[in-house]
Amino acid sequence: MAGTGTAHLRSDVVLSVTELVVEFPARKKQVVHAVSGVSFDLDQGETLGIVGESGCGKTTTGRAIMQLESVTSGSIRLNGVDLVTQQGEQLRQARKKMQMIFQDPVSSLNPSRRVRDIVREGIDIWGSTREGDLDAWVAEVMASVGLGDDGIADRRPHEFSGGQCQRINIARALVMEPDVLILDEPVSALDVSVQAQILNLLEGLKRQFGLTMLFISHDLAVVKNISDRVMVMYLGKVCEIAGTADLYARPTHPYSRALLASIPGNTLGLPPASELISGELPSPLDPPSGCRFRTRCPHASEVCASTEPELVEHAPGHWVACHHPAVTEPRQQFV
Numbered sequence: 020m021a022g023t024g025t026a027h028l029r030s031d032v033v034l035s036v037t038e039l040v041v042e043f044p045a046r047k048k049q050v051v052h053a054v055s056g057v058s059f060d061l062d063q064g065e066t067l068g069i070v071g072e073s074g075c076g077k078t079t080t081g082r083a084i085m086q087l088e089s090v091t092s093g094s095i096r097l098n099g100v101d102l103v104t105q106q107g108e109q110l111r112q113a114r115k116k117m118q119m120i121f122q123d124p125v126s127s128l129n130p131s132r133r134v135r136d137i138v139r140e141g142i143d144i145w146g147s148t149r150e151g152d153l154d155a156w157v158a159e160v161m162a163s164v165g166l167g168d169d170g171i172a173d174r175r176p177h178e179f180s181g182g183q184c185q186r187i188n189i190a191r192a193l194v195m196e197p198d199v200l201i202l203d204e205p206v207s208a209l210d211v212s213v214q215a216q217i218l219n220l221l222e223g224l225k226r227q228f229g230l231t232m233l234f235i236s237h238d239l240a241v242v243k244n245i246s247d248r249v250m251v252m253y254l255g256k257v258c259e260i261a262g263t264a265d266l267y268a269r270p271t272h273p274y275s276r277a278l279l280a281s282i283p284g285n286t287l288g289l290p291p292a293s294e295l296i297s298g299e300l301p302s303p304l305d306p307p308s309g310c311r312f313r314t315r316c317p318h319a320s321e322v323c324a325s326t327e328p329e330l331v332e333h334a335p336g337h338w339v340a341c342h343h344p345a346v347t348e349p350r351q352q353f354v
Contacts, residue, residue, distance in 0.1 A: 068246030
């Protein structure tokens with residue numbers, strides 16, 4: 020199955036996900052294997068990008084971390100507390116230190132409430148450890164995301180564009196001063212020019228507030244610009260984890276190479292994507308044995324069908340789960 024193992028995990032991190040499994044019941048007693056043994060971590064102030072095609076399990080992973088999906092097995096430790104073992108009020112208290120930004124910025128907002136009330140709703144419910152005027156803190160956060168003009172706080176979501184609504188969502192998350200901010204395709208529903216504005220905003224907010232972020236996207240160009248490290252997923256498994264510059268200069272897993280080769284105008288010197296990947300994504304109801312990518316991989320052999328590859332460190336900080344990893348020289352990265 021494209022990737023298992025926990026040797027790449029670090030100690031003393033903000034968030035540690037270990038052997039996460041999420042399965043959903045289907046018809047005729049079948050099971051959807053959405054996430055299968057995924058392990059990764061997030062250090063303070065780091066941004067980890069998760070990429071992969073639709074159906075790879077990246078969104079389910081993010082929702083499971085937030086406990087919006089039931090976890091079949093595994094652990095999710097936030098500041099040392101395993102959220103999987105928490106219930107009721109204990110879970111509610113632990114989870115408030117994580118906030119999530121969803122893909123659709125408009126439907127994520129209550130259309131009947133004013134922006135000021137939406138942004139401060141979290142601290143109205145939970146309170147705040149921050150001393151001083153909370154109204155001033157809300158105003159400061161709104162100004163930091165570009166919503167500080169007079170009159171904006173009294174308007175309602177239908178009066179804003181999609182990009183402005185996403186800024187409201189970001190402000191609502193930031194007022195809670197989260198330890199981890201999870202962003203699920205936060206710019207995919209926006210125009211390209213607005214995408215750039217939101218990404219630049221997130222970069223500035225990361226420096227201003229010291230954010231630790233999990234950034235989920237199918238767009239490798241977007242992930243490259245925002246992430247410190249990148250994790251590639253395929254059919255519920257981890258294929259490759261590396262520093263962003265290293266991964267984009269030296270993609271080692273066949274699936275990572277196929278994804279990068281599919282980017283229009285890239286200068287990695289890779290063969291066409293059609294030569295690196297073939298066929299359709301297998302059903303998560305009945306994933307292939309061994310390496311899950313083997314049915315679409317041009318390098319697949321008998322060992323790929325019989326033995327699941329483990330994540331192995333091919334270079335410092337560069338982990339790959341593949342029986343036949345590519346030996347590549349660093350190449351000029353695409354712009």
